[in-house]
Amino acid sequence: MTASSGPDATFREALAKNEFLLPQCDDCGKFHFFPRVMCPHCHGAAITWKPASGKGRVYTTTVVRQKAERGGDYNVCVVELAEGVRMMSRIEGIEPGDVTIDMAVRAIIGEAEGQPAILFQPDEG
Amino acid sequence: MSSDLRGKSAIVGTGHAGFGEAHGLTAYDVMAQSALAALGDAGLRLSDVDGLFCTMMEDSMPALMAAEYLGIQPRFVDGTMSGGSSFVNYLTSATMALDAGLCDVALIVYGSNQRTASGRLVTASRPPAYEAIYNPRYPISAYAMAAARHMHEYGTTREQLADVAVAARAWAQHNPEAFERGPLTREDVLGARMVGDPLTVRDCCLVTDGGGAIVMVRAERAKDFPKAPVYVLGSAAQSSHRQISQMKDFTVTAARESGQRAYAAAGVSAKDIQAVELYDAFTINTILFLEDLGFCAKGEGGAFVEGGRIAPEGALAVNTNGGGLSCVHPGMYGIFTVIEAARQIRGDAPGLQLNNVDLALAHGNGGVLTSQVTAILGSQATL
Numbered sequence: 001m002t003a004s005s006g007p008d009a010t011f012r013e014a015l016a017k018n019e020f021l022l023p024q025c026d027d028c029g030k031f032h033f034f035p036r037v038m039c040p041h042c043h044g045a046a047i048t049w050k051p052a053s054g055k056g057r058v059y060t061t062t063v064v065r066q067k068a069e070r071g072g073d074y075n076v077c078v079v080e081l082a083e084g085v086r087m088m089s090r091i092e093g094i095e096p097g098d099v100t101i102d103m104a105v106r107a108i109i110g111e112a113e114g115q116p117a118i119l120f121q122p123d124e125g
Numbered sequence: 126m127s128s129d130l131r132g133k134s135a136i137v138g139t140g141h142a143g144f145g146e147a148h149g150l151t152a153y154d155v156m157a158q159s160a161l162a163a164l165g166d167a168g169l170r171l172s173d174v175d176g177l178f179c180t181m182m183e184d185s186m187p188a189l190m191a192a193e194y195l196g197i198q199p200r201f202v203d204g205t206m207s208g209g210s211s212f213v214n215y216l217t218s219a220t221m222a223l224d225a226g227l228c229d230v231a232l233i234v235y236g237s238n239q240r241t242a243s244g245r246l247v248t249a250s251r252p253p254a255y256e257a258i259y260n261p262r263y264p265i266s267a268y269a270m271a272a273a274r275h276m277h278e279y280g281t282t283r284e285q286l287a288d289v290a291v292a293a294r295a296w297a298q299h300n301p302e303a304f305e306r307g308p309l310t311r312e313d314v315l316g317a318r319m320v321g322d323p324l325t326v327r328d329c330c331l332v333t334d335g336g337g338a339i340v341m342v343r344a345e346r347a348k349d350f351p352k353a354p355v356y357v358l359g360s361a362a363q364s365s366h367r368q369i370s371q372m373k374d375f376t377v378t379a380a381r382e383s384g385q386r387a388y389a390a391a392g393v394s395a396k397d398i399q400a401v402e403l404y405d406a407f408t409i410n411t412i413l414f415l416e417d418l419g420f421c422a423k424g425e426g427g428a429f430v431e432g433g434r435i436a437p438e439g440a441l442a443v444n445t446n447g448g449g450l451s452c453v454h455p456g457m458y459g460i461f462t463v464i465e466a467a468r469q470i471r472g473d474a475p476g477l478q479l480n481n482v483d484l485a486l487a488h489g490n491g492g493v494l495t496s497q498v499t500a501i502l503g504s505q506a507t508l
Contacts, residue, residue, distance in 0.1 A: 008254075034255040034368075060277070060375055062269035063322040064262050076261045078270060078370050088256045088370040097322065101277045112258040 007035035010049060015116040018109050020052040022083055033085040054107035055123065056081040063096040075099050079120055081107075093121045128359070128390045132508045134220040134231075135347035135354035138167025138340035139464045144453050145304045146241050147334040152181055153194045155455075156236025159336035160195060167340040168351045169230060174340075176201040176228025178215035182237055182248050182456045191234060201228040207364065208491025209404055212337075212460035213498040217360045223343045233463075236336030237455035245332060246456060253368040262321060265329060265407070267369035267493035269321035272409035274375040276323060278424065281412065283323050285427035287314035289408035290327050290450050292436035297447025299437065300476025304333050305451045314408075328408040330448075335455035337464050344508075355467040356508060358484075359390030360500035369493040376424075380417035380488060380497040387486075388419075391501035395419035398501075399482045400469040401441060402462040404490040405448040411435070414488055415443070418499065442479055445469060459489035459498075466502050483507050 007023060014021040024031045027044035038045045061077035075096035080086050091099045092110065105120035112119065140162025143155035150158075156179070164170060177199040181187035188204030203218045205211060212233055219231035239247045252263065261267065275281045291311055297303035309327065317325035347354035363379035363386075366372045388394050395418060403414045412426035420441060421429040429435075435443035444450075446465040449458040466485035468474045483504040490497060 034253075060270040060274040062266050062273060063319075064260065064266060065319050065321065074260070076259055076266045076270070078375075086370050088259050088261065088368075090259050101273065113260070115258065117258050 007037055007047070011035045014049070015109060015118070020054060020107055020109060020118055021049040022052045022081070022085065023047045024050045031083040031085045033087050052107065053082045056105050056107070056120065058091065058099060058101055058103045058105060059086060060101055061099045073097070079105060087118065089118055089120050091120050091122065128392065130220050130224060131358050131390055131392065132356045132503070133224045133344050134341050135344050135356045136339055136341055136463070136467045136502070137347055137350040137352060137354055138163040138169065139338070139467050140164070140166050141335065141337045141464065143236065143238070144302055144335045145333055147238055148241055150238055152183060152236050152238045153190065154236070155238055155334060155336040156181065156191055156234055157194055159236055159338040160232060160234045163232070163234070163338035163340050166352060169340060171195055171197055173230045174232045175199055176219060176222050176231040178203045178219050178231060178233040179235065180204050180206045180211050181235065182239065184249065199228070207362070207496035207498070209406070209457035209459040210362070210489030210491035210496040210498040211457070213360065213463060213487055213489030213500050214362050216357050216463065216500045217362065219341050220357050220360070223341060229342065231341040232338060233341070233460065234336070234338040235457060235460050237457070238334045239456045240332050240334045248456070256368050256370055264493050265321040265324060268407040268409055269324045270369065271375045271413070271494060272323050272407070275409060275412065278376055279427065281427035283315060284311060285412070285431050286323070286328055286408040287311045288432065289405065289411045289430050289435070290314045292430065292433060292439070293405060293444050293448040293450035295433070295436040296445050296476060297451035300447050300452060302475045303447040303452040304331055305447070324407060330406045330450055330454040330458065333453050333455050335453045337460040339460065339463060339467070353471050354505065355470045356503050358393070358501045358503045358507060359387040360498065361386035361390060362496065362498040364496040367492060367495055372494060376413070378413050378417050378494050378497055380414050380499060383497045383499040384418040387499035387501050391503070393484060393501060397484050398486045399442065400445055400466060400479055400485040401443045402466045402485065403444060403448070403488045404458055404462055405444055405450050406454070406458065406490065408450070410490060411443065413494070414490070418486065418488060437477055445474060445479065446476055459491070462487035462489060463500065463502070470502055470504050
């Protein structure tokens with residue numbers, strides 16, 4: 001087994017190549033996130049990576065308030081993807097306080113803390 | 126805990142130290158002062174303690190550090206770390222250990238100097254990798270998102286959240302041990318600095334120093350101590366996730382399950398409880414736990430707390446010491462829910478003492494609504 005074969009590395013290596021992959025269980029068909037070596041739903045260990053639809057809705061949201069000199073306010077939210085999994089993220093291209101629950105959003109691959117990361121923007125289409 | 130353990134153990138001493146600011150003291154100093162206070166309350170000495178139940182915010186082996194500091198060699202140690210709920214959870218493990226004869230005197234203890242050490246939450250907990258890159262402010266962003274979802278689903282208002290803080294302050298104003306005793310209005314809460322929408326700084330618990338300790342023995346010898354014994358009638362835990370993004374429904378906590386099992390073990394229900402001590406890290410917590418522990422229906426928590434209904438002279442006595450919002454919150458508050466519940470039953474609460482309390486509930490929360498632990502405590506009359 002190589003050092004890059006684990007689920008965490010698989011997810012990150014794809015992200016670095018501008019791909020958003022999600023792990024899906026071969027046994028029960030459900031997706032999960034964060035990546036694991038097993039399915040948290042049925043506990044099966046056969047996992048296949050699938051390209052994510054990137055479509056989702058804001059499940060809940062907050063604005064982290066901080067002074068402008070420290071970077072100003074920013075959004076933190078939890079998005080529920082069409083695949084049924086949830087992930088923390090932030091919505092770009094909109095004021096942090098204008099993000100609303102149930103808003104349709106679409107994934108983009110951007111950067112957070114200097115590393116490639118899944119971010120979202122409002123889904124106009 | 127099953128009903129087989131109902132009333133098998135009793136709290137015979139409580140103590141605390143370093144409330145507010147414990148200048149010049151380490152977290153372990155405050156822990157030790159708390160232990161001595163509780164043992165003094167019970168008429169016991171550290172050399173009597175053979176079971177230690179402890180966790181702290183620092184180190185990976187805090188229970189062993191505490192034992193070494195206290196100069197004891199306990200034959201039973203439980204250092205289970207489920208966040209602030211740990212200390213309510215220890216009521217279960219201490220009862221089991223006492224009942225099985227694995228120890229004879231159980232000491233549950235905690236201490237922190239987070240306020241004077243840094244002025245913010247100090248934790249050895251590692252931020253979850255798939256959340257940390259988005260810079261949530263831990264733990265407030267998690268609770269803010271739970272509050273936002275509750276408002277979205279049930280129409281809960283910021284005014285109702287504010288009323289939780291106002292009620293806590295009203296209790297604290299009668300408690301000389303409470304850190305914040307100044308007047309606080311709904312407008313003060315709403316107009317305070319927003320830290321994580323929809324929560325202002327007054328929707329958030331205090332950052333104080335402080336420690337607490339509890340001494341427990343088997344019920345059969347509980348009447349041999351100076352203070353009236355307080356029996357553990359039931360306690361139960363449930364955990365549902367670790368990272369907030371993994372919580373299934375942000376408006377329903379595992380307190381539903383922990384509460385149901387604690388009530389069943391004790392043979393009581395929510396309507397029997399005379400004093401309700403909840404871990405109120407944020408104002409939304411009180412609303413969620415009142416719903417999930419059966420004091421009102423899901424979604425009705427906002428209306429339930431509105432306009433002084435959980436303040437002194439209200440419909441239900443909730444967080445009678447002022448809670449984590451106004452009394453004390455040294456990193457983890459859980460132990461103080463048990464201490465206040467026990468003191469209300471004993472009749473020596475430091476603030477407003479309710480009349481003839483026989484049944485009280487202590488509820489601990491850990492992590493980000495992660496771990497829920499409920500305990501039902503009772504007087505001699507409830508056995």
